[in-house]
Amino acid sequence: MHPARKAKTRETSRQRPRLGLLAAALTCLALFSAVWLDHLNFRKQKVSYLPWPETARSGETTLLQSQAPFSLSEFLHQQLSQLGLSPEAITEEKTDEGLTYVSVRTTARDYRRFKDDLLSALKKKKIKTGLKEEKTASGEMVATFELRQNSRTRGWLVLRYSLPVQARKPARAEPATATVPGLKPEDRLVAIVIDDMGEDLNFLRELINLKVPLTVAILPDSGLARESAALAEKNGLEVIIHLPLEAFNNHLTSAGAEGLITTSMSPQDVRSILERDLSLLPQARGLNNHMGSKATSSQDLMEIIISFLREKNLYFLDSKTSPRSVAYELALKKKVPAAARQVFLDADEDRSRVKDRLMELFNLARKNGQAIGIGHPFPETLEVLKTYLPRAAEFGVKLAPVSALVKN
Numbered sequence: 001m002h003p004a005r006k007a008k009t010r011e012t013s014r015q016r017p018r019l020g021l022l023a024a025a026l027t028c029l030a031l032f033s034a035v036w037l038d039h040l041n042f043r044k045q046k047v048s049y050l051p052w053p054e055t056a057r058s059g060e061t062t063l064l065q066s067q068a069p070f071s072l073s074e075f076l077h078q079q080l081s082q083l084g085l086s087p088e089a090i091t092e093e094k095t096d097e098g099l100t101y102v103s104v105r106t107t108a109r110d111y112r113r114f115k116d117d118l119l120s121a122l123k124k125k126k127i128k129t130g131l132k133e134e135k136t137a138s139g140e141m142v143a144t145f146e147l148r149q150n151s152r153t154r155g156w157l158v159l160r161y162s163l164p165v166q167a168r169k170p171a172r173a174e175p176a177t178a179t180v181p182g183l184k185p186e187d188r189l190v191a192i193v194i195d196d197m198g199e200d201l202n203f204l205r206e207l208i209n210l211k212v213p214l215t216v217a218i219l220p221d222s223g224l225a226r227e228s229a230a231l232a233e234k235n236g237l238e239v240i241i242h243l244p245l246e247a248f249n250n251h252l253t254s255a256g257a258e259g260l261i262t263t264s265m266s267p268q269d270v271r272s273i274l275e276r277d278l279s280l281l282p283q284a285r286g287l288n289n290h291m292g293s294k295a296t297s298s299q300d301l302m303e304i305i306i307s308f309l310r311e312k313n314l315y316f317l318d319s320k321t322s323p324r325s326v327a328y329e330l331a332l333k334k335k336v337p338a339a340a341r342q343v344f345l346d347a348d349e350d351r352s353r354v355k356d357r358l359m360e361l362f363n364l365a366r367k368n369g370q371a372i373g374i375g376h377p378f379p380e381t382l383e384v385l386k387t388y389l390p391r392a393a394e395f396g397v398k399l400a401p402v403s404a405l406v407k408n
């Protein structure tokens with residue numbers, strides 16, 4: 001045999017097992033890819049053919065580890081609420097790749113207070129944290145926590161807060177100092193109305209004990225309406241009629257159904273309800289609406305009510321349960337003294353924030369010379385009023401009944 005040919009033969013025979021190995025490897029790779037793609041499809045809730053266990057499904061988030069049901073999103077929410085952040089301040093998004101992006105609005109003071117706790121909680125969970133603190137062009141501070149537990153558990157926690165500006169200091173819960181320019185405290189009036197009164201005399205007594213000129217809005221059909229009005233007036237609180245008016249969602253709720261005035265009533269029926277309400281609460285100096293998102297946007301109905309108020313020398317306070325309310329403007333046009341609510345102190349899901357709302361109310365009064373807030377007979381509200389109303393002067397404001405703030 002020719003030596004060259006012999007060599008070639010040897011080479012070919014040596015290549016055969018190599019080809020076999022390569023084929024086997026490729027088959028394995030193809031199989032593995034098929035299985036992996038099937039797994040990915042399963043995780044993305046698409047069609048898959050293999051019986052993957054439910055724990056391998058990402059469900060809400062593809063950030064879950066398949067072995068342990070750890071959710072970065074849940075963990076962050078839990079931590080933030082433990083640090084005292086209200087759920088409203090937290091927003092969450094998922095990026096296209098399924099990474100968690102939690103964004104929180106807070107104050108500089110709170111951020112400094114809980115930053116270390118947050119870092120140590122993350123460390124305990126073995127979450128690697130890269131922290132970057134930057135100031136944006138608008139002067140806002142942004143603290144970005146880049147979080148990573150493993151390749152799948154990743155995300156960002158972003159806390160935004162404004163640096164306290166010297167002139168803005170009263171915006172926080174700090175008492176105002178004498179250096180705040182503008183009006184003197186005695187010229188900056190705050191009126192606080194407690195709505196839905198007339199059922200609980202003990203709550204009324206607590207309000208009386210605050211020894212500040214609050215205004216109480218009494219539901220005429222409440223069980224202790226007359227007693228409440230008499231007790232309140234005797235103790236120097238201003239009384240107003242809390243008039244149940246039709247809301248857009250009245251079919252969903254029976255609240256305030258007694259004595260409710262609706263847009264479909266005849267003018268005579270409306271008048272007779274108003275007459276009856278005033279006879280139940282003769283101490284009333286004015287009237288505000290209970291609910292009424294639909295009624296206060298009805299020109300026709302409000303004309304009847306406003307005319308009644310004018311006749312009886314009562315003022316109108318628009319609770320502003322709807323931005324479409326025409327009532328305040330109409331009252332002024334008809335020469336009925338009127339005012340509108342600026343702040344709700346304890347809107348339903350908001351009760352943990354009564355103090356913030358009260359500070360907002362004080363701020364508005366410092367800025368505009370006066371402001372009106374409405375609260376409800378909730379224990380949370382009472383606690384905050386007890387703490388801050390006797391110290392109103394420290395915040396640069398003075399409490400007054402609504403009648404001192406109405407415009408003519």
Ligand SMILES: [Zn+2]
Binds near residue numbers: 290
């Ligand atoms: Zn009400």
